[in-house]
Amino acid sequence: MTRTKVLRRSLVQFRTHPLRTALALLGMVLGVSSVVGMVSIGEGAQREILASIEALGGDVVHVKAKDVPDEKVGEIVNDSRGLNRNDLSAVRSAVGGAAETGYARWSALGVTDLPVSTYNVKLVAVEPTLFDIHRLKVRTGRRLLALDDVYGRRVAVLGSDVAERAFPGGALGKRIRIGYAYFEVVGTLEPKRAGADLPLDPESYNRAVVVPFNTAVEEVAPPDTYKEIDVLSAKVGGLAETLAAKRALGPVLRALHGGIEDFEIIAPEEILEKKRATQAILNVVLTSIAAISLLVGGIGVMNIMLANIMERITEIGLRRAVGASKKDIRDQFLVESVIICFVGGTIGVVLGYAVSFAVGWAFHLTVAFAWMAMVFAFSLSVGVGLVFGIWPAMRASRVNPVVALQRE
Amino acid sequence: MADPFVELRDVTKAYRRDESEVPVLNGVDLTIGRGERVSIMGRSGSGKSTLLNILGCLDVPSSGEYRLDGHDVSHLSDNELSRLRNATFGFVFQSFHLLKGLTIAENVELPLEYCEGGASHRDRALELLTLVGLEHRLSHRPNELSGGERQRVAIARALANHPKLLLADEPTGALDSKAQRAILDLFTRVHRSLGTTLVIVTHDPKVAEELGDRVIHMSDGRVGG
Numbered sequence: 001m002t003r004t005k006v007l008r009r010s011l012v013q014f015r016t017h018p019l020r021t022a023l024a025l026l027g028m029v030l031g032v033s034s035v036v037g038m039v040s041i042g043e044g045a046q047r048e049i050l051a052s053i054e055a056l057g058g059d060v061v062h063v064k065a066k067d068v069p070d071e072k073v074g075e076i077v078n079d080s081r082g083l084n085r086n087d088l089s090a091v092r093s094a095v096g097g098a099a100e101t102g103y104a105r106w107s108a109l110g111v112t113d114l115p116v117s118t119y120n121v122k123l124v125a126v127e128p129t130l131f132d133i134h135r136l137k138v139r140t141g142r143r144l145l146a147l148d149d150v151y152g153r154r155v156a157v158l159g160s161d162v163a164e165r166a167f168p169g170g171a172l173g174k175r176i177r178i179g180y181a182y183f184e185v186v187g188t189l190e191p192k193r194a195g196a197d198l199p200l201d202p203e204s205y206n207r208a209v210v211v212p213f214n215t216a217v218e219e220v221a222p223p224d225t226y227k228e229i230d231v232l233s234a235k236v237g238g239l240a241e242t243l244a245a246k247r248a249l250g251p252v253l254r255a256l257h258g259g260i261e262d263f264e265i266i267a268p269e270e271i272l273e274k275k276r277a278t279q280a281i282l283n284v285v286l287t288s289i290a291a292i293s294l295l296v297g298g299i300g301v302m303n304i305m306l307a308n309i310m311e312r313i314t315e316i317g318l319r320r321a322v323g324a325s326k327k328d329i330r331d332q333f334l335v336e337s338v339i340i341c342f343v344g345g346t347i348g349v350v351l352g353y354a355v356s357f358a359v360g361w362a363f364h365l366t367v368a369f370a371w372m373a374m375v376f377a378f379s380l381s382v383g384v385g386l387v388f389g390i391w392p393a394m395r396a397s398r399v400n401p402v403v404a405l406q407r408e
Numbered sequence: 409m410a411d412p413f414v415e416l417r418d419v420t421k422a423y424r425r426d427e428s429e430v431p432v433l434n435g436v437d438l439t440i441g442r443g444e445r446v447s448i449m450g451r452s453g454s455g456k457s458t459l460l461n462i463l464g465c466l467d468v469p470s471s472g473e474y475r476l477d478g479h480d481v482s483h484l485s486d487n488e489l490s491r492l493r494n495a496t497f498g499f500v501f502q503s504f505h506l507l508k509g510l511t512i513a514e515n516v517e518l519p520l521e522y523c524e525g526g527a528s529h530r531d532r533a534l535e536l537l538t539l540v541g542l543e544h545r546l547s548h549r550p551n552e553l554s555g556g557e558r559q560r561v562a563i564a565r566a567l568a569n570h571p572k573l574l575l576a577d578e579p580t581g582a583l584d585s586k587a588q589r590a591i592l593d594l595f596t597r598v599h600r601s602l603g604t605t606l607v608i609v610t611h612d613p614k615v616a617e618e619l620g621d622r623v624i625h626m627s628d629g630r631v632g633g
């Protein structure tokens with residue numbers, strides 16, 4: 001009952017001073033919308049990073065064959081045979097016996113009868129387990145199976161780009177020539193998003209013709225002189241474990257390769273850490289900007305509440321005369337600033353999301369809609385109302401009614 | 409006096425101005441009976457408003473004793489004084505002090521906002537505005553009313569909580585003679601029908617004579633005969 005009275009009192013005040021209220025509101029709207037904007041764009045960047053890392057599996061540690069300078073090739077061939085299938089068992093035991101592993105080799109498509117330009121299209125020879133490990137999702141048809149590899153079946157799965165361009169009417173069942181052998185298209189892949197710093201850009205799967213490893217070795221492309229596979233990926237317990245796996249793998253592989261660094265180990269956790277560090281700096285900057293604009297909004301509210309006291313001094317005196325206690329006056333002013341901040345906050349949240357989604361759309365940024373950020377922004381605006389409202393409210397409550405009523 | 413409602417004993421009030429104390433009331437003794445009508449006169453600056461504010465518990469004495477209805481109110485807290493003002497006093501000011509953001513009815517209801525519980529406010533406002541003859545102006549704003557009408561609204565507001573003591577500081581000071589007549593008649597009517605104790609500060613001897621069972625003259629912060 002008394003609470004609705006206090007609320008009504010504030011609403012009357014806003015009705016009497018619409019412009020002033022709107023100005024105070026504006027400060028809060030700008031402050032809160034910048035907070036929401038910063039948070040949603042920052043959070044979006046965070047998710048973007050995670051998504052790009054996870055494009056090839058977040059819980060996967062990768063070993064990538066590293067190109068070596070030409071002048072060193074001779075000595076390396078003597079001491080190391082490059083990344084090859086013999087490394088597999090060592091990798092498996094180093095990351096834990098039960099680990100799922102898969103490997104792939106990327107080469108130029110070479111001679112083919114695909115009815116499109118094959119510049120940029122790669123022949124990817126994979127151990128079929130890689131479909132799981134690299135999160136290759138089938139759009140039509142089927143994936144490659146272990147038996148395809150065992151029997152050296154001439155089957156191929158096309159990346160989304162290749163499939164769409166070469167066979168707009170549907171690729172399944174088509175026969176394509178690779179080298180001097182014919183392959184049957186048994187499936188096509190969902191498109192994959194881009195992701196930096198991984199052993200290979202996940203996006204390149206979109207422009208790949210994926211075939212069983214053994215088939216490729218037998219029918220199309222014999223192994224290179226010193227390296228047989230380009231990527232070897234092993235699934236470990238989770239994202240956090242990839243770093244430990246990398247540490248365990250290093251010495252094992254180095255020993256196998258005669259101390260020569262013709263490989264590189266990539267742990268998603270490590271990439272993530274680096275990106276997070278950059279993001280953290282950015283977040284500090286964004287948060288400071290948001291905090292400053294909230295501060296400015298809060299000061300605006302305080303300013304207007306102080307101006308209110310001066311103008312409404314006889315109102316304060318009169319209310320005291322008819323029975324308002326200091327606490328009643330304080331609450332009235334405090335509720336007013338909290339309402340301004342809350343309403344400003346609400347509009348700010350909406351505006352903040354609208355603007356950041358618009359910005360995200362215009363600049364192709366991922367923008368996250370985070371409930372936590374919304375709750376945070378609301379409580380922040382109520383907090384600002386309390387913090388910046390309490391001092392004017394205390395001042396209003398301390399107005400001497402006798403002096404206030406002497407004024408005309 | 410058989411049934412004293414207000415008793416002031418040797419009340420002083422001094423305001424601090426810069427370093428020095430400015431005495432305004434210098435030992436006021438005053439007893440007002442229940443239902444009595446008292447007019448206060450005196451030169452400007454003699455302390456009439458200060459005395460009225462102390463009577464209405466809007467201000468506290470620097471020293472001395474104030475017994476209201478038999479209870480010492482000199483040592484009440486700010487909260488208790490606020491509640492006392494709400495329940496016991498009605499104030500009428502020379503410059504009305506209506507809140508311009510509120511309608512006439514809302515202005516009249518104002519004291520009801522600050523008391524616990526309270527019946528339907530609008531009924532009470534209508535009742536009071538009927539008493540002062542302004543029931544047809546319920547939802548008007550104060551600036552749409554003449555001075556005399558505003559003062560009648562202010563009197564209605566002062567009566568909202570059934571006050572035992574009505575305190576008016578130069579209630580007709582800002583009005584022409586016709587409006588003044590209406591206000592004086594209203595005070596007389598209120599006193600006659602409600603029996604409210606009345607203390608009125610005025611510069612006009614005729615007003616003092618008409619509204620007061622007793623006229624008090626103040627000079628230099630003291631109450632004379």
Ligand SMILES: Nc1ncnc2c1ncn2[C@@H]1O[C@H](COP(=O)(O)OP(=O)(O)OP(=O)(O)O)[C@@H](O)[C@H]1O
Pocket residue numbers: 402403423424425430432450451452453454455456457458459
């Ligand atoms: N808040 C205050 N601070 C300091 N001095 C004050 C204050 N209020 C009143 N005074 C002083 O006290 C004295 C008495 O003031 P008061 O208002 O009681 O006089 P008054 O009799 O009502 O005069 P008037 O007829 O002009 O209204 C004046 O000299 C005034 O300057």
Ligand SMILES: [Mg+2]
Pocket residue numbers: 456457458577
């Ligand atoms: Mg005066």
